[in-house]
Each structure stands twice: as structure tokens, then as C-alpha cells.
Amino acid sequence: MPKKTHEEHENHERYLVTYADLITLLLGLFVILYASAKVDTPKYIVVSKAMRNFFTGSGKVIDRGGARGGLMPMLPNPSKTGGEEAMTRMEATIAEAIERMAATNGTAAGTAGEGTDSTSHIQVEMQERGSVIHLAESMFFDPGTAYIKSEGLRALDVVAPSLKTTMRLIRIEGHTDNTPIQTTLYPSNWHLSTASAITTATYLIEHHHIPSVRV
Template sequence: MRQRNRRQGRRTSEGDGGRDRWLITYADLITLLLIFFVMMFAMSRLDVEKYEAITQSLQHTFKSGDSILEKGSGITGQADKNTHRNPDTAKKPQNSGSQELTERELAFRKQEQELQNLMQVISQYVKDNRLEDQIFVADEPQGISITLSDQFLFDVGKADLKPGSAPVLDKLASLFKNLSTVISIEGHTDNLPIVHASNYKDNWELSGARALSVLRFFLDQKHLNPDEFQYAGYGDTRPVGDNGTEAGRQKNRRVEIIVLRQLQE
């Protein structure tokens, strides 16, 4: 009996010790995790002096370089040296705290002043000659638009200029002579089909022929530079009025002369 109790005591003691063995493994795992995070922290520490040196170097590089998109030399200073177009930021003089305007910016400003002067002169000419119902002048995003009614320029279904249109076209030619921009001449019609007696197949041909007649006046009679002009016929695809009414169709039959906001290369 005494021997049996001794054996049971031994088993109980061994069982209690076995249940606590997992604590050793757990402690080892925690120790390893601690060592791992200590190593990660040590590896992630920055050398402050090296970081500041690299930062200053990058800032200097990006400030001194220019964009290769505009044929500049790039941040390395090696790209497109022979076709450099961007202003040199290191040598550009300062004027009252602001950078000096580039030649292209000055050219745009000069052109804008010319366009505004052109609009004032034409508007005054239209008013003085009481042509408000025949000629319309507007400042559009693409440029100064001068709209001429087809009643003022052409007979119905024709593209030959009326003699009475010559004085106005003469005035426009004298104003266009000194402009350094592109002038677009665009013909437009209403949506009514062309009659069989017309010399033109459809409104596309008629609108293009009318724009060409105005262009020919400027080139052949006034000898303006052909490089400064372009023309197109749009038929009835760009109406400004309601083609369902006679008044709207009359607005759509027109020639637009647009002095573009566009510098010549």
C-alpha cells in the first residue's frame, strides 16, 4: 500500500512538470522576436549627415537643370545641348523680384495688342459705315472673328464676289498686311439643297468656293502673303442659327474671317 502511494506521487509530480514545458518554448520565441526587432531597428537608423548631403545635392541638380520636353539640357546637363531652348535659370537676370519675360512671351503680348487694335478699328469702321447688319466682329478664344453675310458678298447660289464688297475687303486687306499671324477664311451655308441651275454639286462645294473667292481677292488683287492664309468650306455642318426659319438660315449663310491667336514659326 505504501509502495503504491509512492508511485502515484511520482506520477503526479512528473505530470505537473510536463504541463509547464511549453513555457520554455514560448520564452525562446519571445526572445527571438525581440532580437529580430532590435536588429531591424539598428539596420533602419539613418546617417543624418549623409541624408542631408544627398538631399542638398538633389535640390541643386533639379534647380539647375531644365526640361528635356522643350529641347532643354535635362537635369544631367547632357541632353540636347545644341538645341537648347529653355531659358538658363542660373544666368537669367532678376527684375524687381520677377523673372524677365522670354522672347516668345513678349511676342504673344505684342500679338494680343495687335488683335485688340484690329478689333477696335474694324468695329469703328462697321459703325461709321452702318454695316452692323452685314458685318459682325467678335473676340473669340481662337482669335478675332469677322463674319460677313452672304447677302453682302454673293448672289444666291453663286461664289462670285459682288462689286459692292470691294471697299470692305480693301479695308480688311490693309489691316491684315502688317499682322504676323495666320488668317483663316471659312465658308458656311444653310441646309437647303443646291438647285439644279447652280454650278456647284452641293453645299460643300459652294461654301468652299465662296471662301476661296475671298482668299483670291486678298492674294491676287491685294498681293498679301499666301503663307499667312488658310481656307475651308464647311457646308451646313456649323450652323449659328435655326435652319428651320428664314432668319436662321440667313445667319448660317456666311463667310468667317478669323485672325488667329497663333504665332508664325
């Protein structure tokens, strides 16, 4: 007489394995969401400000209150060597120096009966490449020469402190008028404009001790 085979009972609890995995994943998701929502506000503000300063090129990465080592200087950013904040500081510094120079010129004019205002020829503007300081050529050089006049030297003395304190690169461009020149010393206007820029850079390096690697 053949043995009776017992039918295997179906495992109706297999779904619990999948259910447990799903619950575990959901628990992990909620833990991550909770950790993300619980933000340390002071630290978040410091990091947020540091990132904003980094991408705007203000020259400071972490504020003194948020970093143990104090301020951390940022490497020069050639594409944004100025920044609105840096230009504002530079304009303020130059404006103060201009006021002092104007007062000095006014005193000298009252004493000697004449004076040359070299401060009205200095302008600062913000361009895509950074902060640009315009110095009028007429107060710097006589036509056909690359020797800086006294008015030009005083103008350089005004802007030099701002250039010295910043860690950004300094680009000096020499420009000449449209009058053709062809002399032994300056065969072309290109030679003259280059000589003018070199003379200006040399004065800033030698008299105001601006590092040559930045000029």
C-alpha cells in the first residue's frame, strides 16, 4: 500500500522579509532627512559666508570668529581680481588720500599762488577683469617721453598704498596718443607705451616696495 505524501505547507510569511527590508530602508531615509534638517546654524552661516567670499573673490575664506587660525588668505583669482567689496575699499582708501592731497595742494596754491591738482585725474571703476584705476596720461608724461612728471609721481603715491595691501596681481598698461613717433630711443608708439608701463612699475616696486612677482 503506497505511502501517503504530505503536501508541503505554503510559506505565507515570506513577505515579511521584503517588508522588513522596506522598513529598514525607510528608517534609514528618515534618519538621513532628520540629520540634514538639524543644521548647526552658526557653523552653517560661517561656511555659507566663506563659500560666498570664495566665489566673489573678496580675499577672505573664513571669518576670524569661525576659524581657529584667524583669517585665511585666498589665492589671487585672475578672472576676478577685484570684486565689489575690494573695489569699495580701494575707492575709499584712494578717496581719503585724494582729499589729503587736495588739501595739501590747496595750501601750496594759497602759499605759492599756483598749484596743480593731480587728484582729479584718478578714477576707479569695476570691470569684468577686476578693479581698474585710470590715471590720466597728460599728468604723467610729456609727449614723446617715458619719464614720469612730479604730478604723476604724486598720483602713484596716492594709489600705491591700496595696491600694496591687496594680494592680487597688478597689471600696468601704458598708452600713447595717435601721434606717430620714431626716435632712436622709441622707434614706435609701442616702444613708448611699453617704456611708460615699465617706468611706472619700476617706481612702484622700488619706492613703494610692491613685490615684483605681483606686477
